Amino acid sequence: MKYQYTKEFRHNLVEWFNHEKRDLPWRHTSDPYKIWVSEVMLQQTRVDTVIPYYNRFLEKYPTIHDLAYAPQEELLKMWEGLGYYSRARNLQAGVKEVVEKYNSVVPDNRHDISKLKGVGPYTAGAILSIAYQKPEHAVDGNVMRVLSRVLHIEEDIAQPKTRRVFEEAVEMLIDEQHPGDFNQALMDLGAMICTPTSPKCLLCPVRDYCIAFNEGKADQLPVKSKKVKTKKVQFKVFAAVDEEGRYLIEKRPSEGLLADMWQFPMIEINENSLSEETLQQNYNVEISGYIDKELLEFKHIFSHLTWEMECMQVKVVQKMDLPENVLFLTLEQIRTLPMPVPMLKILNVLN
DNA sequence: AAATCGTGGAT
DNA sequence: TATCCAAGATT
Incomplete structure (x- = not known):
């Protein structure tokens, strides 16, 4: 995308987000711990599934200290039915490290936060941008789908190395004044407008800047190789x-x-x-x-x-x-x- | 790099 | 019914 258009792109996107964003429980807090919990629960898990778990979880563990020293059996019971149970144990291990090594303050830089258990490239960027307003990329499936269409990127998003391509794209496009809103806007756009099938391009706030839409190819992206059956x-x-x-x-x-x-x-x-x-x-x-x-x-x-x-x-x-x-x-x-x-x-x- | 790791909803 | 897939991380 030409540089003079990036400014309009990010403005239209964030403006759309300010009006149309979903009202979600973790959007009523700026507590990095609570943002962290939400991001881990949301890994490969639908928003509607997560909401009741998130509310119960934070009622049980309101502070980072409550979670750090919770009995593991109780913790797993709170996670029961949510799936990917190593997330719960990794989250607790990460939280415990923050309590004991960082005086209960979640690190505000990618170097330190990425060392925490269960915090990968996406979750690190999500916490940093949403809780700390740091201009960091947070590339998930939504972001790769949206940007593969906007920028017409045809690399296979199932390939691990492809993520870096989209991280660089976000670094180019991100709104440094509102990085958390920008990242969440890309994800909400992916969830509500730029969906995997039948994208609602006529309602899209950034369709003017979308190469795939303007070439009539939105439904052909992203390219994703298939997986083996069970x-x-x-x-x-x-x-x-x-x-x-x-x-x-x-x-x-x-x-x-x-x-x-x-x-x-x-x-x-x-x-x-x-x-x-x-x-x-x-x-x-x-x-x-x-x-x-x-x-x-x-x-x-x-x-x-x-x-x-x-x-x-x-x-x-x-x-x-x-x-x-x-x-x-x-x-x-x-x-x-x-x-x-x-x-x-x-x-x-x-x- | 490719497998592993859950579950429920959508098409 | 079959397949895909949803705010990924770990090994």
Whole structure:
């Protein structure tokens, strides 16, 4: 874009934002901690999904100190259903570092803030520009889509190295007087006008400066390579209840998928062995009978894999030594533990 | 660089 | 039903 147009572009964009921006909870604060929480929750997550989580979370943890020393189990319960649970643990680790190393003041420069757990290039720029009015780029999917059209950039936005192209574009265009509004304006424009499909170009405040619109190519951008489809894994899941109504429950490992979340025991279906036998061996219990062999059947789709679950309710007899991270608990107790959505589905069909 | 890491809504 | 995808970060 020619330099004499950049001034009009940023003015029209920010002016549009001032009139049309959405009223969102995190837009009623300038507390860097609260901005931080919102930005982490919003990573790969829709605004409508985040809003109730954000409100509950900040009611529970009003200050950075409240979050820094919260019990991890409680923290994960607050995050339950939001997904990408490492975000919660990284956020707490980052917050704790700010409390202990920076005297509870969130750093106001990219060098320091980028070292915090869970704070990548986008989140760093978002906090710096929105909370501290620093002229820093904050390039997310919206920004890449909008600018790929405005500037007619055809690089594959699925390629990691492409982000730098858009960061440089923002550095050229950004309103240094209102950097937070400018960055949020690009994102709101992407969410409300310059949408992935059927962009509302006739309502766009910057269509005069949009190369793709003026060439009738808005719907052909951005260029994004496709991803592979999910792999399928089949499990037998056991609601294994003892004579006192307590269920076998286990905590997942602290790394990898659904880290530190609790689940009913699940055995990957194997051609060569019975899942019931594996359950008894792995958990050192004895199945004494079936209550419901077809309690529930469903599939749960993650971003990169699909779980096909066949759930059954069985009677079990406890033995002496349970493995680590395995407990027998009542349903009431289990409901206080953080569980992933597929396990909540099973919990919901038990009395 | 490419995989991993959740969930629910839209098309 | 299938696919995409939404304010990404980590490894």
